[in-house]
Amino acid sequence: MKKLLLLMLVAFVAMSCEGPTGPQGPPGGAQKVYVGEYTIHDSDWESYLTEDGFVNYTYVFDDKNILEDYYIDGVAVGYIYLVDGQKNELKEPLPYTESYIDGAGKxxxxxxxxxxxxxxxxxxxxxxxxxPKTPPTTTFQVVMTW
Incomplete structure (x- = not known):
């Protein structure tokens, strides 16, 4: 038993040794980040009717900070800010789905x-x-990395 323990200790010590440091790797590229916050007031949402008769809303911001590099090589993640019943701010990822009762009780x-x-x-x-219910003033955040 002592020989087995001694053999295991020698094997452990031999395997835990480190060799020489390897060559330097290639330089990494710095990741760039753009964070934009966008607030759409309740009266600014533009409504339109779909072929199915549903009312949808949209709003477009002109933002010269969104460059072609973001579009071609980047990743964008969007969030919506919500406020719960206790006035606590919540940040939910997009797409976000909300359930509600419309003006017809549906x-x-x-x-x-x-x-x-x-x-x-x-x-x-x-x-x-x-x-549908009229959309409230809503704030979104979009984080883009490239």
Missing amino acids: ACTAHYTFDFMPGSIAFHIRTDSSR
Whole structure:
């Protein structure tokens, strides 16, 4: 038993030794980040009717900070800011789906999404109601990395 323990100790010590430091790796590229916050007031949402008779909303911001590099080589993640019943701010990722009762008493959903291209960003609310509730003033955040 002692020989087995001694053999295991020697094997452990031999395996835990480090060799010489390897060559320097290639330099890494710095990751760049752009964070934009966008507030759409309740009266600024533009409504339109879909072929199915549902009312949807959209709003487009011109934003010269959104460059072609973000669009071609980047990743964008969007968030919506919500306020719960106790006035606590919550940040939910997009797409975000909300359930509610519309003006006709029907259970409905609203899907919040966004898209962008160089020079602009658009936010959308897609509903399944012909009488949706009016969208409130809403703030979004978009984080782009490239």
